Amino acid sequence: LMSLLSTSDEISNLQPDTEEKEGDKQTEEAVKLPRTNSLEDLGVKDATPSSIPSEAGNKDKQNPEEKKKWAIPVDITSPCQDFYKRIPSPAFKWPFELDTFQKQAVLKLEAHESVFVAAHTSAGKTVVAEYAIALSQKHMTRTIYTSPIKALSNQKFRDFKTTFGDVGLLTGDV
Known part of the structure; x- marks a missing residue:
C-alpha cells in the first residue's frame, strides 16, 4: 500500500497544472458557435471565388480583381446550333433529341x-x-457511377450491363 501511495505522488507530478487545464477550457469554449437556423444569423455571406496563384510566391503580386471560379455555370437558354458539326461521330447515340443542357454537357465532356x-x-x-x-470506353478508361440508394444502384447496374456490357457493382453490403 505504501508503494502505491508513493507512486501516486509521482503521478500527480506528471499531470498538467490547473493553469494549463483552465487554458484548455477557454480554448474549447472559444470554438463553440451559437446554434442557429441559417447561415445569415452567423453573418456568413455568399462565398467568393478564390484566386489561383499562377506561380508560388506571386500571391501578393496578383491583382485582387483577378479571381478565377472553380465551377463555370453554363447558359442552358442558348441552344447549341452546331452540336452535330462539332461532334460528327458521337461516342453514344440516343433515339431522341438531346436537351440543351445535355448537349452542352456532352460538348464539355468531348473537350476533356x-x-x-x-x-x-x-x-x-x-x-x-x-x-x-x-466516352470512357472509347478511350479505354474506367468510369465510376455512384448513387445514394441501393435500389437505384441495382437498376443502373442492370441498365448499364445491357447497354455497355462489362459492368460491375460494388455496394457496402457484407
Missing part, C-alpha cells in the same frame, strides 16, 4: 472537361452519365 450536372428528378442527368461512360 469535368462536368457537374444538377437538375431535378427525371430531367435527363443519366443521359450525360451514359455519354461519359461511352
Whole structure:
C-alpha cells in the first residue's frame, strides 16, 4: 500500500497544472458557435471565388480583381446550333433529341472537361452519365457511377450491363 501511495505522488507530478487545464477550457469554449437556423444569423455571406496563384510566391503580386471560379455555370437558354458539326461521330447515340443542357454537357465532356450536372428528378442527368461512360470506353478508361440508394444502384447496374456490357457493382453490403 505504501508503494502505491508513493507512486501516486509521482503521478500527480506528471499531470498538467490547473493553469494549463483552465487554458484548455477557454480554448474549447472559444470554438463553440451559437446554434442557429441559417447561415445569415452567423453573418456568413455568399462565398467568393478564390484566386489561383499562377506561380508560388506571386500571391501578393496578383491583382485582387483577378479571381478565377472553380465551377463555370453554363447558359442552358442558348441552344447549341452546331452540336452535330462539332461532334460528327458521337461516342453514344440516343433515339431522341438531346436537351440543351445535355448537349452542352456532352460538348464539355468531348473537350476533356469535368462536368457537374444538377437538375431535378427525371430531367435527363443519366443521359450525360451514359455519354461519359461511352466516352470512357472509347478511350479505354474506367468510369465510376455512384448513387445514394441501393435500389437505384441495382437498376443502373442492370441498365448499364445491357447497354455497355462489362459492368460491375460494388455496394457496402457484407
